[in-house]
Amino acid sequence: MAENFTTRAENYSQWYNDIVKKADLAENSAVRGCMVIKPYGYAIWEKMQHVLDGMFKETGHSNAYFPIFIPKSFLSREADHVEGFAKECAVVTHYRLKNDPNGGGVIVDPDAKLEEELIVRPTSETIIWSTYKNWIQSYRDLPVLCNQWANVVRWEMRTRLFLRTAEFLWQEGHTAHATAEEARKETATMLNVYADFAEKYMAMPVVRGVKSPNERFAGAIDTYCIEALMQDGKALQAGTSHFLGQNFAKAFDVQFLNKENKLEYVWATSWGVSTRLIGALIMTHSDDNGLVLPPKIAPLQVVIIPIYKNDEQRAAIGEKVDGLMSKLKAKGITVKYDDDDSKRSGWKFNEYEVKGVPVRLAIGPRDLENNQAEVFRRDTLEKRVYNFDNLEEVIENLLVDIQDNLYQRSLKFRDASIRKADTWDEFVSILDNEGGFVYAHWDGTVETEEKIKELAKATIRCIPFDNPLEDGKCILTGQPSKQRVLFARAY
């Protein structure tokens, strides 16, 4: 490599920043904490959006759009909700600028003060529930199953590209149901959609579970999540699904007449994943040579690079590759033939490697002579020469194999990174030395959870579904406990 990449072992967060920059995914912007998502990074997001959007539609949801601005009074309607978000809200106070009479460019026109300030949405529950109030009168109007793709703003103290930015892109589903059971079922369905997406498309194994009270979404009865493990041993919440009970229905007075002609509050859910998934993707698979993308999320799955000395050779390779390109495209494989003459082949090899393109073909005069091509797979960095005939099938299978290998590799790492601790010393020692998830007993109180967070910098990531019951003693207090929960240091 001509450009030196920071290795993961040297400095993990620097390595992450290098990947984002060198794979041309995103950059910092003129506005503090906000990012510019560059075309290649955005293409990954579009792939994610496309798959998820299909899954949402498949499960009966429709897209809609609600405004970016929320009247300040709306936010305060649900007590827990406002407490959770108030500290990080951007506020719009004026609607006009004017020329500075002192000649200093433009200034905020003090005469254009808004009567009621507007909050830039940190999430849309309040504006959506104030709207749903008008949509719902009868049980016949239910369920309401909406999703929106949007940007939100949370004024974070410290930001990192994709993982935590002041503005980020996400989708937020907001549903209204006639019964608690139905809403709970919805919450579970969407969590499973996220888990399937993470595992089958991103090749990222996740733990499904429920959040402890301390980690719960502001305004929710229960928060469910999928938790992934990054290569540095830190956990990352990759998606959440909330059962909101009747909290928002009551706050916004959303009632419906049931079949017995009785007025009832509706039951709500909300669920979301964000551009943070791109950060998760990077930290799950990438290596010291750059980005590694699972084929199902890669904007470009196959790149073909000609190696030639003159125009005749270049033309001959182009001709040879033509048929293969059509066959690959017919199989739905995204492929690019890069015969850009201004870049040398070696340069291209590195470029596509850094960008994580799963499969690279190299074809030179020698290959032409022998009716073959050199096939390189990004996940294992292996090179093999294949006969040119039926190469499209080799590639098709290879993409499946890479997808599977990435998942198995991450799964193996994840499973090896779940360790049990039975004493406090053991607990801290694992966190300090190995990282990963620590499966340990907890007495179930918020106080203990907070104390552990303070002392060990680790939080309860979740209580996994189907968690076996087991008598034990709390890792910190020694109080009796019925089950182990998953702790980790987290992003």
Add this chain to the structure above:
RNA sequence: CGGGGUGUGGCGCAGUUGGUAGCGCGCUACGUUCGGGACGUAGAGGCCGCAAGUUCGAGUCUUGUCACCCCGACCA
């Protein structure tokens, strides 16, 4: 909001006791190259973050100010 650091061509940096602003990468042109980030030659490109001050003279010294980055507290 604490602690640390950095602002100098597009990017990464050097710049000594204050004295004509430099290097690498990238960029442009031409040529030679081409199986893992090629090489040569010739070019283009800078109010040294901003504002005051000291000085004959400031990238360099002083003061102020702004911005960004890293480590914490807060968080998806």
